[in-house]
Amino acid sequence: MHLSLNTVTVKERWGLAECIEGCARHGIPGISPWRDVLQAMGVEKAAKHIRDAGLVVTGLCRGGMFPAADAAGRAAALEDNRRAIAEAHAIGARCLVMVCGGLPPGSKDLPAAREQVREGLHAIMPDARAAGVTIALEPLHPMTCADRSVLSTLGQALDLCDELGAGSGVALDVYHVWWDPDLARQVARAGSRIAAFHVCDWKVPTTDTVFDRGLPGEGVIDIPAIRRMVVQAGYAGDFAEVEILSKRWWAHDPDEVLAEIKARHRTVV
Template sequence: MRISLNTVTVKERWGLAECIEGAARHGIPGIAPWRDVLQAMGVEAAARQIRDAGLIVTGLCRGGMFPAADAAGRAAAIEDNRRAIAEAHAIGARCLVMVCGGLPPGSKDLPGARAMMRDGLHAIMEEARAAGVTIALEPLHPMTCADRSVLSTLGQALDLCDELGAGSGIALDVYHVWWDPDLARQVARAGSRIAAFHVCDWKVPTTDTVFDRGLPGEGVIDIPAIRAMVERAGYAGGFAEVEILSRSWWTRDPDDVLDEIKRRHQTAV
């Protein structure tokens, strides 16, 4: 697999223009922007610089966040996802990664939030198919269920893909699925629907369950074993996308971080 740089990995020091230039300079052939840096640079300018640098856009982060306290909030989320689809199409992203959203503020209705998520996804699929943008559902670790994603397992995500049909897929992030005792069976079930493969590591001890991810090899995840699973299943994307949310790594010189990513790709991915 080749490396793709998820821009959140160096978000404190580099904007999108620097990420594009840095990835090209370091020989990293893929890039996955977050929407905040994409919008800050401008979609057209970013698309042009990415194209000129010869980079593959492995994904755009993120769509989703469908559950809301009222109908107006749900409608606004759907409209924002339509904008995200247009942005993903404009930069040639292989997929739009979906972080589907947690419980609305003050709510304890988990089945209701999951119904809102399902309704929101169905509402955008026709537009995504028309744009040629794969909607990649990313199951997140159950610790995020309240505030970030009521989609917690690969099995849940694949059940939704079965409902949504063509144009839907999976973004598989090892940080969020490594613990799942049903992982091997569900990865095999996913097959060619795996649209993105994200790598990082779970540190022990961890100081923050969101912002203390490790680079591959710093923690307890058997990344090569999961990589082998996704390759056997039929993942044809060819990229391992490095996505590190880490207050520690964010303080480092981004050029040093990219050098370390390349080294660890050889030893731990």
């Protein structure tokens, strides 16, 4: 697999322009922007710079965040997701990654939040199909269920894909799925619906459940085994996207981080 840089990996030091230039400088052929840096640079300007650099856009992070406490909040989420679809189309992203959202403030009704996610996804799928943008559902580790995603397992994500049909798929991030005892069966079930493959590592001990990810090889995830699963299942993509949310790595010089990522991609991924 080729290497792709998720821009959150160097978010504290570089904007999108620097990430594009850094990928070109280090010979990293793929990039996956987050929407904040994309919007800060300007979508049209970013699309041109990415094309000029010859980079493949392996994904756009993120859509989702559907659950809300009232109808106005749910409607605002749908509009934001439609903007995200338009942005993904404009930069030629292979998929729009969905972090579906947690419980609305003050709520303990988990089934209702999951139903809001389901309804939101159904509402935006016609827009995604019209734009030719694949909606990639990313299951997140159960520790994030309350605040970031009520979609916790690959099996749940694939059940939704079964409903949503054409234009839907999954983003498989090893950080969020490595623990799942049903992972091998669900990856095989996913097959060609795997739209993105994200790599990083789970450190022991983990000092922060969000911002202490390790580079591949720093933790306990058997990344090569999961990579073999996704390839054997029929993953049509040829990129492994490195996505590191880490206060420790954010403090490093981004050029050093990219050089280390390249080395670990060769030896670990």
